[in-house]
Amino acid sequence: MSLRKKKAEIKRLIGSFEREAEKFHDLTFSLFYVTDEGPIDNRKFKSPNHTIMLWQYYGKIDPQGSAEKFVENLKSSDLQWGLRGAKLSAFAVIEGDSCALFCRMAKRAGSLFNEKESSALKSRVVSEIQNSEIDGISKPTAAVNDNAMAVWLSYLLYYISKVSPGKDKLERIDPDPFSLSLLALEDLLESPRIEKADKSMSRVDELNFKVALSFPGEKRGYVSNVVSSLKESLGKDQIFYDFDYQSQLARPDLDTILQNIYRNNCDLVVVFLCKEYSEKEWCGLEWRAVRDIIKAKEGERVMFVRFDDAQIDGVFSIDGYIDANHFTEVEVSKFILERVELVSGENAQQIAARDKPTLRFGLPQSAALDSLRQHD
Known part of the structure; x- marks a missing residue:
C-alpha cells in the first residue's frame, strides 16, 4: 500500500x-x-x-x-x-x-x-x-x-x-x-512522494524548459512542493529545478549556464520573491537575467510569487504577483500552468527570431549553488 x-x-x-x-x-x-x-x-x-x-x-x-x-x-x-x-x-x-x-x-x-x-x-x-x-x-x-x-x-x-x-x-x-x-x-x-535525486540524464544546456524557478534556499520546501505538482502535468525535463540537475551544475562555469537558462532557454521564469531573495548572490545573478527579459519587453515570460513585502530592486508596487501566503503550493502550480499555456502558445518563429544576447556577469564561479543560497 x-x-x-x-x-x-x-x-x-x-x-x-x-x-x-x-x-x-x-x-x-x-x-x-x-x-x-x-x-x-x-x-x-x-x-x-x-x-x-x-x-x-x-x-x-x-x-x-x-x-x-x-x-x-x-x-x-x-x-x-x-x-x-x-x-x-x-x-x-x-x-x-x-x-x-x-x-x-x-x-x-x-x-x-x-x-x-x-x-x-x-x-x-x-x-x-x-x-x-x-x-x-x-x-x-x-x-x-x-x-x-x-x-x-x-x-x-x-x-x-x-x-x-x-x-x-x-x-x-x-x-x-x-x-x-x-x-x-x-x-x-x-506531499506523500519521494523524489529521486539528479533524475535527468539530458544535457541541461541543450534543453528548453517550459518553466524555470528562481528562489532562495530558505523557500525550498515550498518550491519543492510546487515542482512536484507541476511535474504531474508537465513531465520530465520541462521544469528547471536545480535539484534535478545537480551533477551537471557541479561545474566551474555555473554562472554562465544559469544565466543562459533563465534568459534564453525557458518559456517562463517564476521568481519567488522574499527578503532572502534580495540577499543571496546567486539569486542576484538570476535576477539580472530576469531584468534583461523585462528590458526586452518580454514581461509575459516573467511571473512573480511573493512571500513578504521585502523591497526588491526593480520590482515596483504596480507589478502583479501571486501571494504565497494566501495560496497553497498546488494552487500556485495551477496558476503557473495557466501562464505556461499562454506563453507556450506564442508563435515559435517569432520566439526564434528574437534577438537574445548572452549576458555575462563578473560573479565568482562556484559549483555550490545551494551553499551560496543558504549563506548568511
Missing part, C-alpha cells in the same frame, strides 16, 4: 510524535562516519544510545581484481554493522534517556514506506555516492540499510535536504528527533 493510502496512519503518528515533542526530551540525532581505517573522529556518546548503520560505500570493484576480496569480506562480516573493508560507512546515533522510546516509534514510522518507496529513498543515497565515483572502468558499489528504523532516519535526512539543503550532511541534526519527525510527517501528509 502506498503512502497516499496511509493518511490515517500518518495522522496517528503525527499525534504520537506531537505528544512527545511537547515534552522537550533531551534527545539528540547525529551522524557518525567510519572509513576503512577507522572512525573519522573519536567522539564519545552519551548513555543510553542506539547506533544504526544507514549506508556504506564499499569502493570500486574491478571484476578482474577486487571482486574476490569483496566476496571474502562479505562472508566474514557482521552485517548488522555493515561490510568489512568499506571505504566509508555512515551511522546514525540517537542519544538520551528517551532513546528506546524513539527507536520504537521510528520503526513504526519507517514501516509506512512500501518496498518501492524505500527503494526510492535508497536510490537517492546510492546515486549520490556512485555518480561521484564513476570512472568507466570499475563499478562503484554502495549499500543502504533497509531496516525500518534506518529507513525512517534516512527519510528524516531526505526531508532536511528539501527544506535546508546541506544541513542533512552535518554531524549534529537539529531539531530533536521527536520534533524533526513531527515536521517530516506533516510534510509527508501534504
Whole structure:
C-alpha cells in the first residue's frame, strides 16, 4: 500500500510524535562516519544510545581484481554493522534517556514506506555516492540499510535536504528527533512522494524548459512542493529545478549556464520573491537575467510569487504577483500552468527570431549553488 493510502496512519503518528515533542526530551540525532581505517573522529556518546548503520560505500570493484576480496569480506562480516573493508560507512546515533522510546516509534514510522518507496529513498543515497565515483572502468558499489528504523532516519535526512539543503550532511541534526519527525510527517501528509535525486540524464544546456524557478534556499520546501505538482502535468525535463540537475551544475562555469537558462532557454521564469531573495548572490545573478527579459519587453515570460513585502530592486508596487501566503503550493502550480499555456502558445518563429544576447556577469564561479543560497 502506498503512502497516499496511509493518511490515517500518518495522522496517528503525527499525534504520537506531537505528544512527545511537547515534552522537550533531551534527545539528540547525529551522524557518525567510519572509513576503512577507522572512525573519522573519536567522539564519545552519551548513555543510553542506539547506533544504526544507514549506508556504506564499499569502493570500486574491478571484476578482474577486487571482486574476490569483496566476496571474502562479505562472508566474514557482521552485517548488522555493515561490510568489512568499506571505504566509508555512515551511522546514525540517537542519544538520551528517551532513546528506546524513539527507536520504537521510528520503526513504526519507517514501516509506512512500501518496498518501492524505500527503494526510492535508497536510490537517492546510492546515486549520490556512485555518480561521484564513476570512472568507466570499475563499478562503484554502495549499500543502504533497509531496516525500518534506518529507513525512517534516512527519510528524516531526505526531508532536511528539501527544506535546508546541506544541513542533512552535518554531524549534529537539529531539531530533536521527536520534533524533526513531527515536521517530516506533516510534510509527508501534504506531499506523500519521494523524489529521486539528479533524475535527468539530458544535457541541461541543450534543453528548453517550459518553466524555470528562481528562489532562495530558505523557500525550498515550498518550491519543492510546487515542482512536484507541476511535474504531474508537465513531465520530465520541462521544469528547471536545480535539484534535478545537480551533477551537471557541479561545474566551474555555473554562472554562465544559469544565466543562459533563465534568459534564453525557458518559456517562463517564476521568481519567488522574499527578503532572502534580495540577499543571496546567486539569486542576484538570476535576477539580472530576469531584468534583461523585462528590458526586452518580454514581461509575459516573467511571473512573480511573493512571500513578504521585502523591497526588491526593480520590482515596483504596480507589478502583479501571486501571494504565497494566501495560496497553497498546488494552487500556485495551477496558476503557473495557466501562464505556461499562454506563453507556450506564442508563435515559435517569432520566439526564434528574437534577438537574445548572452549576458555575462563578473560573479565568482562556484559549483555550490545551494551553499551560496543558504549563506548568511
